[in-house]
Amino acid sequence: MPVTDRSRLTFYLLLAPLLLWLVTLIILPHVGMFLVSLREKVGVREYETGFANYAVFFNEPLYWNTFARTAYMSIAATVLTLLIGFPIAYYIAKLTRGRTKTTLFLMCLIPFWVSELVRTFGWMILLRETGVFSNVLQWAGLADAPVEMLYNDAAIMVGLVYTSMLFMVVPLVTTLDSLDDSLIEAGYDLGASGFAILREIVIPHAMPGIVSGCIVVFMLSLGNYLTPILLGGKDSLWFTGLIYSQFITRFNWELGSAFGFLLLGLSSTIVFIGLKLSRQSLGRTMAQ
Amino acid sequence: MATVSLKGITKSFGKTEVIHGIDVDIRDGEFIVIVGPSGCGKSTLLRMVAGLETVTSGEVQIGGARVNDREPMDRDIAMVFQNYALYPHMSVYDNMAYGLKIAGTPKAEIAERVAEAATLLQLEDYLKRRPRELSGGQRQRVAMGRAIVRKPSVFLFDEPLSNLDAKLRVQMRLEIKQLQRRLGVTSLYVTHDQVEAMTLADRMIVMNAGRADQIGAPLEVYANPQTEFVAGFIGSPPMNFLPADMAHDAPPGAVKLGIRPEHLTLAQTGTAAKVIYTEALGAETLLHVDLANGTRATVRQDAIAPHPKEGETVHLAWDAGNRIFFDSEGQRC
Structure with a gap:
């Protein structure tokens, strides 16, 4: 069967780059990290296999408090991004046409023309003690001394929401665009109030977009390192910060790997719960 | 059931006037077809009666009362949309019941009225299905059922048959006519198909570039067209x-x-x-x-x-x- 053989060969050749990418860049490092995380250091260059590194995490309140805090701050950032992003996406998708639509969409994209580092420094210029907001408040007479707005949870939240907004708006605009205007008009015709239409027609339709936007924003926030560290300062207590210090500062790769796996487990669990709660399937959401 | 009067209706989008003054008095129970080529303003006119577009000047009266500033839901009308506008995430039953549910009708009465409409439209076997599981003709019936269950004073149809194939269109055309006769509800029906207009209308409004060129019974319009446009538009060939x-x-x-x-x-x-x-x-x-x-x-x-x-x-x-x-x-x- 030369024809089948050839088509099968083509198939494997086409598949090869994907497999190479999956195996070398995703599976191998994770397997390696998992093995490292199971090594217990008992002496210089002496190791035993066991779960001691994971036990360290559960026995040290600072670690799991930071872990929990990272989780709920990320969830809060996701919810905030959704609440701000939804009206923006609705406006872009339903209330504007043609040129205005493109312009507004581009404006959402503009912050991403510079690196995350530059964007975050931009916020620092605005929020720091000698920064723009502080000076304006003093000039307006609303404050009589410099105000420090950096290095607190609100600053972290602002940074996270700002960084992730695009990833919420794009899937929302796509799903809302596909909602036929006549469905909304029929709702008004049938006597529904604006709120009822939003709740019973617009949101059910936009659900796949909402879920995929939330998954992306949540994962970006959970795995973010730069924004929490720069805007939150040394009190930021972000879990990625702990992983960094285990690997780089304390050179404790074993504990760092264990932390990495815990973070992977956390994000998978929360995404799974989110999908179950919204009755969406991962396949349907990703196809969006 | 009610009369509908349009008095000097105009509509402008920005500086462009698209409807230049329409006057018509529609009797109770009458079937009026608004017919014209695309872009003549017929859908816009219907949407102004529905309350989905604002009226630039003039007056829309339903049952003798001015309704210009009323919300669609306070006009006692029900509209059937061109693409049916059924809710994909709701069953046929829920789609038909939606308007009544919003109005706070008791559950037992909703069930009764939906069942009644379903019998009328031969939809009894499909109530639990989703719209996407239905054929075009069945979806069309659900859209009409959703309008019927509310027992409105006026039905508004916006090119309801244009998404159906030719054979089904002829069949649904008859069904709509029979249904309207049976219920006796005043109806406004927009179409670009002059055959639909001729067969359905008690009276038709032939629109051309934002004006009503002629208003009259189909055969009267056919025999005595008042303008060259009407003469050329009505009749095939x-x-x-x-x-x-x-x-x-x-x-x-x-x-x-x-x-x-x-x-x-x-x-x-x-x-x-x-x-x-x-x-x-x-x-x-x-x-x-x-x-x-x-x-x-x-x-x-x-x-x-x-x-x-x-x-x-x-x-x-x-x-x-x-x-x-x-x-x-x-x-x-």
């Missing part, structure tokens, strides 16, 4: 337009002579014309002919009549009483 000087008794100012294809007959003498091609449709045959002055005309003949071959020269005759003259503005004269 369209009316023939010949130079007015072909008639020695044309009224002053007339530039065109209109005559329907069925009013042209073949004779031994008369205006000479060359047959360009023939269309045998079974029950009738259409002859497309060129007159000596270059005008193309259509002659409708019974299929049983022996008809000339393509390329032959024939002679046309017509009865003076069937001619209609139009001036340079396209108005009847």
Whole structure:
């Protein structure tokens, strides 16, 4: 069967780059990290296999408090991004046409023309003690001394929401665009109030977009390192910060790997719960 | 059930006026068809009655009360949309019940009214399905059912049959007509299909570029078109337009002579014309002919009549009483 053989060969050749990418860049490092995380250091260059590194995490309140805090701050950032992003996406998708639509969409994209580092420094210029907001408040007479707005949870939240907004708006605009205007008009015709239409027609339709936007924003926030560290300062207590210090500062790769796996487990669990709660399937959401 | 009156309705989008003053009084229980080519403003007019577009000037009255500033839900109307606008995430039952549920109707009454409408529309077996599991005709029925269960004073139809195939369209056309007769609800129906307009309407409004060129019963409009546009739009194949000087008794100012294809007959003498091609449709045959002055005309003949071959020269005759003259503005004269 030369024809089948050839088509099968083509198939494997086409598949090869994907497999190479999956195996070398995703599976191998994770397997390696998992093995490292199971090594217990008992002496210089002496190791035993066991779960001691994971036990360290559960026995040290600072670690799991930071872990929990990272989780709920990320969830809060996701919810905030959704609440701000939804009206923006609705406006872009339903209330504007043609040129205005493109312009507004581009404006959402503009912050991403510079690196995350530059964007975050931009916020620092605005929020720091000698920064723009502080000076304006003093000039307006609303404050009589410099105000420090950096290095607190609100600053972290602002940074996270700002960084992730695009990833919420794009899937929302796509799903809302596909909602036929006549469905909304029929709702008004049938006597529904604006709120009822939003709740019973617009949101059910936009659900796949909402879920995929939330998954992306949540994962970006959970795995973010730069924004929490720069805007939150040394009190930021972000879990990625702990992983960094285990690997780089304390050179404790074993504990760092264990932390990495815990973070992977956390994000998978929360995404799974989110999908179950919204009755969406991962396949349907990703196809969006 | 109610009367509907439009008094000097105009509509502008920005500086562009798209509807230039429509006046019509619709009787209780009447079936009115608004017909015209795309872009003539017929859908916009319907949407102003529905409350989905604001009225720039003039007055919309339903049941004698001014409704310009009322929300769609306070107008006691129900609209059937072109693409049906059914909710994909709701079952057929929930789609039909939605309006009643919003209005706070008791559950038992909702069930009763939906069941009644479902029987009327032969939808009993489909109530638990989702719209995407239905055929086009069934979706169309659900859309009508959703309007019927609310027992409105006025039905508004926005090209409800344009997404169906030709055969189903003819069938649904009959069903809509029967349903409207049975329920006796005042209806406004928008379409671009003049056959739909002719068959459904008690009276029709022929719209052209934002104006109502003529309002009247279908046969009255067919027999006595008031403008050249109406004469050409209503009737298929369209009316023939010949130079007015072909008639020695044309009224002053007339530039065109209109005559329907069925009013042209073949004779031994008369205006000479060359047959360009023939269309045998079974029950009738259409002859497309060129007159000596270059005008193309259509002659409708019974299929049983022996008809000339393509390329032959024939002679046309017509009865003076069937001619209609139009001036340079396209108005009847």
